[in-house]
Amino acid sequence: MSKKNSKEELLRKAKELEVEFIHLQFTDILGVMKNVSITIEQLEKALDNEIMFDGSSIDGFVRIEESDMYLRPDISTFEVFPWVNHSKEARLICDVYKADGTPFDGCPRNTLKKVIKEAADMGYMFNVGPECEFFLFHTDERGEPSLETHDNAGYFDLAPIDLGGNARKEMTTTLKEMGFQIEASHHEVAPGQHEIDFEYADALTTADNIMTFKMVVRIIAQRHGLHATFMPKPKYGINGSGMHINMSLATLEGKNAFYEESNYMQFSQTAFNFLGGVVKHAKAFASLTNPTVNSYKRLVPGYEAPVMIAWSASNRSPLIRIPAKRGQSTRIELRNPDPSANPYLALAAILKAGLDGIKNKIDPPAPVTKNLYKMSDKELKERGIESLPSNLYEAVQELAKDDVIKDAIGEHVFNRFTDAALYEWNAYSRYISEWELDRYLRKF
Structure with missing residues (x-):
């Protein structure tokens, strides 16, 4: 996908493939994969980096008073799960960002980057x-x-x-x-x-x-x-x-x-x-x-x-x-x-x-x-x-x-x-x- 049109291309591809659910995946400090699931109707919102979750509930992330975290999907990681037969499901791997728009330094993917x-x-x-x-x-x-x-x-x-x-x-x-x-x-x-x-x-x-x-x-x-x-x-x-x-x-x-x-x-x-x-x-x-x-x-x-x-x-x-x-x-x-x-x-x-x-x-x-x-x-x-x-x-x-x-x-x-x-x-x-x-x- 071209960087300029990748969001629009992904939305079109997900619609053509009749994807119904998208799993926004990220990894905690202990190496355990975590997941926030959304419906296809929320995909555009996710691609605009507007999906929030409670970081205080994840091992090793943050304290409860600073819990708001945002998931930023990496569009290149979009894949449809081939083992799901009834409703099609896909995934996007995400980076974790803080509410102020800066990368969260407790996100292992950000660490490697x-x-x-x-x-x-x-x-x-x-x-x-x-x-x-x-x-x-x-x-x-x-x-x-x-x-x-x-x-x-x-x-x-x-x-x-x-x-x-x-x-x-x-x-x-x-x-x-x-x-x-x-x-x-x-x-x-x-x-x-x-x-x-x-x-x-x-x-x-x-x-x-x-x-x-x-x-x-x-x-x-x-x-x-x-x-x-x-x-x-x-x-x-x-x-x-x-x-x-x-x-x-x-x-x-x-x-x-x-x-x-x-x-x-x-x-x-x-x-x-x-x-x-x-x-x-x-x-x-x-x-x-x-x-x-x-x-x-x-x-x-x-x-x-x-x-x-x-x-x-x-x-x-x-x-x-x-x-x-x-x-x-x-x-x-x-x-x-x-x-x-x-x-x-x-x-x-x-x-x-x-x-x-x-x-x-x-x-x-x-x-x-x-x-x-x-x-x-x-x-x-x-x-x-x-x-x-x-x-x-x-x-x-x-x-x-x-x-x-x-x-x-x-x-x-x-x-x-x-x-x-x-x-x-x-x-x-x-x-x-x-x-x-x-x-x-x-x-x-």
């Missing part, structure tokens, strides 16, 4: 391709999720062993109908675990796509009598779900800024400095890429999830891997994020870390070719290889010490996010688990 602008001012566009994993579980007789997997398949297995194949196929088809370019879908390592990969895009589009992806996967799973979860580690003893982030910078002319044929590894100095910034700030942004108590149950040795802050061109045990493809495909793969992350905040923090590396010419440490899980503590210490935070509390403490990452998310988000994380940590710390009862009730 701010850091994207910083990159643009430096001459770069941030491109991101996620690898989203999830589990499919059966539901019980009440429709509640169980931990019973729908199969006993493994990595890349096919039907009939992979009984989730039909659900995954419909998820893929639905995503394609909503404009996704699907690159691959397959069964993952653990029973009931799946992955669907979609094509990279600019960071804002990718963050929007991750939120849409989660919504579609859950809805289609439900239609198959299954429950889809993006919980990082739902079962003990098996691999958890990650959301590896493949990323690169492009110049404003579209050239991959990470590729330089004549340099070591055909990696540009810009790429090495970006990598250096990511390594330097990895501990601090862990609370944003891995934001739950459960996230750190995944980040343990032995289950393919990274623990040590290091990088390699081929080794998959470090935090960061450099895939082999070069040219326009030159990129960095960050392996610790998980799908419980708020994608807007996570990408804002990662990008800010990389930009800091470029601005301050931060060189990364030497690459690691050896399996980190087989290195002794002494060897790790001698090489200066540190680990990610071991739990959510440690991660929040690291965030609080890092002014660069705090600046990326802003004071409002930092305060609300850390309050919520510490509340969760304190609740978890006081909870008496089944493990404790099994271990101690008869023993002492």
Whole structure:
């Protein structure tokens, strides 16, 4: 749509498609999608940024005395839901604004936009391709999720062993109908675990796509009598779900800024400095890429999830891997994020870390070719290889010490996010688990 006539074109398109309801979607600080539904008769009002909601009712937004918030739809995100059969429904992803017409600094989408602008001012566009994993579980007789997997398949297995194949196929088809370019879908390592990969895009589009992806996967799973979860580690003893982030910078002319044929590894100095910034700030942004108590149950040795802050061109045990493809495909793969992350905040923090590396010419440490899980503590210490935070509390403490990452998310988000994380940590710390009862009730 042309910018000048996009509003009129969208109104005409919605009428031609006989859309009856529009869902105005936005994301709260914890990464939960929220929604205000309107009828087609209210669409023009929404496009004029006149739809208001009570921000005090949303976790981490504002106090009750400053509750009036406005939704500003991004017209480019208009999509009709392909799974609705009776009355047609569509969605628009929105930014949250204050009553005075200024962007609300507690809106995660606004947070990411701010850091994207910083990159643009430096001459770069941030491109991101996620690898989203999830589990499919059966539901019980009440429709509640169980931990019973729908199969006993493994990595890349096919039907009939992979009984989730039909659900995954419909998820893929639905995503394609909503404009996704699907690159691959397959069964993952653990029973009931799946992955669907979609094509990279600019960071804002990718963050929007991750939120849409989660919504579609859950809805289609439900239609198959299954429950889809993006919980990082739902079962003990098996691999958890990650959301590896493949990323690169492009110049404003579209050239991959990470590729330089004549340099070591055909990696540009810009790429090495970006990598250096990511390594330097990895501990601090862990609370944003891995934001739950459960996230750190995944980040343990032995289950393919990274623990040590290091990088390699081929080794998959470090935090960061450099895939082999070069040219326009030159990129960095960050392996610790998980799908419980708020994608807007996570990408804002990662990008800010990389930009800091470029601005301050931060060189990364030497690459690691050896399996980190087989290195002794002494060897790790001698090489200066540190680990990610071991739990959510440690991660929040690291965030609080890092002014660069705090600046990326802003004071409002930092305060609300850390309050919520510490509340969760304190609740978890006081909870008496089944493990404790099994271990101690008869023993002492």
